[in-house]
Amino acid sequence: MEMTYICQMYERKLPVRLECGLHLFMEIMSGKWKINLIWCIHQGINRPGELHRTLPNASRRLLDDQLAQLVAHGMLVKKVFDVKPFKVEYALTPLGQTLIPVIENTARWGESYRSELEEKIQKNPSFRGERS
């Protein structure tokens, strides 16, 4: 008799590294759309459909995945309303709220140096095997 899985999950094969606090932050926030999701929800755009319309370049599939990861990591809660047609809303948890000032601070750094950073990033799209 074979194993069956509730959902097809990808089993991690390499260890996660959490030595320092910055690693913890990056583990939570890395994911193509997570920043945007947190920010949208912080601003009150908090339903899956709305989020998808606000971030039209993201596939609905991936948004769902990343929302679920943020929920699993305790940054968001998912509220399911038992109305017909049923609806869903996300909100920041207290822990998720604590991210906001950190994000703001970091974003401020990026904005302060945007011109230099953009130039260098564009000129040097990270690539495998890059050398100086």
Add this chain to the structure above:
Amino acid sequence: MEMTYICQMYERKLPVRLECGLHLFMEIMSGKWKINLIWCIHQGINRPGELHRTLPNASRRLLDDQLAQLVAHGMLVKKVFDVKPFKVEYALTPLGQTLIPVIENTARWGESYRSELEEKIQKNPSFRGERS
């Protein structure tokens, strides 16, 4: 006659996203060992061999790549000393220096909530297809 390349580079096929300052930060800092590299260099461990001994789990190959990316992105400078046997040192640029307080602030956040975060991350290793 065919094109030849100086080094085998990976040509990016999907666009880079830099809307907000946090994206800029993450573009610079994402890479398995970059945080550690910046931090080590900040603390004076700044030669390739030293760095490799300090981070023995990283392959020398990848460390070299990520150092070169940090140089290309203007966070580090690479000084090559013309002595025999020749030696190399990395140092933070003025721009790279500005990262330090941001890293400290973010790391502080991670440390403040380490216990909750670790627990949730361990219990929920991010995986493809995750759902709530």
Add this chain to the structure above:
DNA sequence: TCAAGTAGGGCTAAATTTAGCCGTATTGGC
């Protein structure tokens, strides 16, 4: 001459993340 330390590159495969298709079920309006 051989081993070890300096620094670095070529190459391939594995691991991981993202893209994108198509299908489920419910409700409401035309």
Add this chain to the structure above:
DNA sequence: GCCAATACGGCTAAATTTAGCCCTACTTGA
């Protein structure tokens, strides 16, 4: 009945990052 909107899941392939092999060239010391 059919189409749209709500919210989700299965599946596969593409894109990207990381791992890990082996090789070059130089110098010092045994």
